[in-house]
Structure formats: structure tokens, C-alpha cells
Amino acid sequence: MPACCAFGCTNRSEREKGTGITFHKFPKDEERRKLWINSIRRENFIPSKYTVVCSVHFEEKCIDRTSVNIVRLREGAVPTIFCLFLLTIKIRGTKLENRQLKESLPLPFLIQTTVMLHCQMILLSLLLLRVLIHQPNKILKEL
Numbered sequence: 001m002p003a004c005c006a007f008g009c010t011n012r013s014e015r016e017k018g019t020g021i022t023f024h025k026f027p028k029d030e031e032r033r034k035l036w037i038n039s040i041r042r043e044n045f046i047p048s049k050y051t052v053v054c055s056v057h058f059e060e061k062c063i064d065r066t067s068v069n070i071v072r073l074r075e076g077a078v079p080t081i082f083c084l085f086l087l088t089i090k091i092r093g094t095k096l097e098n099r100q101l102k103e104s105l106p107l108p109f110l111i112q113t114t115v116m117l118h119c120q121m122i123l124l125s126l127l128l129l130r131v132l133i134h135q136p137n138k139i140l141k142e143l
Contacts, residue, residue, distance in 0.1 A: 004054035006082060007042055011054040022063075022071040023052040035078050057081045 002023050004011040013023050026047045027033050036053070037045060055063055055071070062077035 002050060002052040004057070005042075005045075005047065005051050006040060006053060006057050006079070008082075009054060009056065011056060013052075020055075022055040024055065024058075024073050025049070025052055032076075032078075039079050041082070053079045 002013050004023065011021055011023075026036050033047075037047065040053070057079035058073065058077055059080060062074050064072045064074050
């Protein structure tokens with residue numbers, strides 16, 4: 001029952017059956033493996049032979065779905081989609097503790113979090129726009 005190793009991703013193989021989400025092991029080729037590790041962008045990350053990345057993190061052009069039973073990655077595929085996952089930090093306690101915790105977070109972490117939040121807002125805006133274009137009457141009735 002592998003789980004995707006991408007930070008913030010909650011996809012697990014037993015939960016995703018029938019959804020079209022597939023799981024892919026890291027390449028054995030050292031060069032390609034390093035590309036994947038760099039793409040994952042997790043500090044001190046060393047994947048095991050069982051570590052997987054789910055298909056959500058690959059562009060559709062990287063996935064070969066031509067076989068009826070097997071979904072494979074195309075040659076040279078590298079996971080590149082990571083801004084879909086909203087990073088949430090649960091901060092409890094007093095205001096002083098919260099401020100100290102926020103101030104202790106490294107700047108790259110805060111920048112990456114901000115970028116991910118912007119990606120989320122853009123995706124939500126695009127989804128809303130798509131609904132407005134394709135189902136304007138439904139939206140107007142609810143307003």
C-alpha cells in the first residue's frame with residue numbers, strides 16, 4: 001500500500017483504486033533518479049526501492065495509457081506538478097507561541113508556501129470560470 005512521497009500529497013494506492021491515479025517507482029538509472037529527487041524538492045530526501053510518486057505529479061504527455069491493463073511513464077518523464085497541494089500548518093497555542101513558530105520557519109519554506117497558495121487561487125479561479133462558461137444558468141439560479 002504505497003503512498004505518494006510528494007510533500008503534501010495524500011494519495012495512497014489502496015484509496016485511489018478506480019480513480020485513474022497510478023503510482024510510479026523512482027527510476028533505477030542514477031541520472032534520471034537524481035532528476036526526480038531534485039524535482040521532489042524535499043530536504044535530505046533519499047527514496048527507497050519502494051518509494052513512489054503518483055501520476056498527479058506528471059504532465060499527461062508523460063503518461064502512456066495506450067495499454068489496456070498497464071499505465072507506464074514515457075521515457076524521460078519527470079514529476080513536475082506540485083503546486084496543486086495546499087500546504088497547511090496547524091498552529092496552536094498563544095499568539096506569542098504562534099509568532100515564534102512562524103518566525104522560526106525558514107524563508108524558502110515560507111516562499112514555497114506562498115507560491116503554492118497562489119497556485120491554489122489561480123486553479124480555483126480557473127475552475128470557477130469554467131463553470132461560469134459552461135453552466136451560467138446554474139450559477140445565476142444559486143445567486
